[in-house]
Amino acid sequence: MPHEPPAVDDVLATVTARFGQLETSVFRGQTSLVVPAAQSFELLEHLKEQGFDLLVDVSCVDYLEYRGAKQRYGLVYLLTSTTTNQRLTVRVFVDDPVSAEEKWPTVRSVVPLWRAADWLEREVWDLFGISFAGHPDLRRLVMPEEFTAHPLRKDYPLQGRGERHNFPVITRDHS
């Protein structure tokens, strides 16, 4: 028997009371909640107040050319309450910005709520190029500092754009 976490109906009721009806879905007893990017910080703050004290993961999916997808990037926040063991997934969908000044899709950072978000958001920034407004130190996490692309985007070629060749060649003469 797969373990199913406790229901989150009580929390969803408070969310609906404050934010109106949001899109929800349930898969194998796990509830996920879709929230517009503009409201994401307030919603996550509200959920933290409701007892979701542990941020398990922040991740992202690129839905480029995905069947039925309306927006390109789907952020994933996995929350857990360590007291009630309730679990909740929050999805935030964003698109590439249309204006020229903004280079990256941006959402508000949740580092002020959970310190755990620090490296998780840096990883998402590094690999997907989604900027987190208010992050204290938004540097790349896994790729080398001088790397310019965001390689987990679907339009980035698997073999890269020549980055892996940009090194000096050391021969026997200079070593």
Next chain:
Amino acid sequence: MALNMPGRQTVPGKIELPENVVVSRLDELANWCRKNSLWPMPFATACCGIELMATGAAKHDLARFGAEVFRFSPRQCDLMIVAGRVVMKMLPVLQRIWQQMHEPKWCISMGACASTGGVFDTYAVVQGIDRFIPVDMYVPGCPPRPEQLIQAIIDLQDKIQHEGTITGREFDTSQRQLRKRALVEADQLLVLDAARNPVAQRELSAAAHRT
């Protein structure tokens, strides 16, 4: 003088040696010392590293070939064994460590990943370390068995026996380095081999014949 010991017969024009004396060239002696005291630098980044450890451990016992003293400081090593895939972020580190090693030094590229990138043909993985540092021996396999690595070390010892001199001056000039360079053109190698190797000589003349 031993040679003038009473009772020893001497043939004119020949020198007869007393027992327990071996004659050699000093160059050969230096190479013999070098090849039998290789100190590996284990640059083990992935699964091949496990096999490298097995090679050093009791069952396969690299000590039989004088190469068991793994050192984690490049200053003390003369054989770099790159065991595993090298990612882009690691490559500057690899190059740095290689440069920190003192001459004479050699490099073994162990496994498919270190030699060619293996199945990891992605933006993050270096497609063969020989693109960026010189390599003396390639060991095929994924991972190579310890026997294969030992064979590579034996072959490298053979190579070392044939190349150095006692002064070690060849380790700073580029011309003598040519044989050791990775990615040397095949016909260049043939020319270099021709002096010693009759097979290479034949291939070379056949190639000249064709053109």
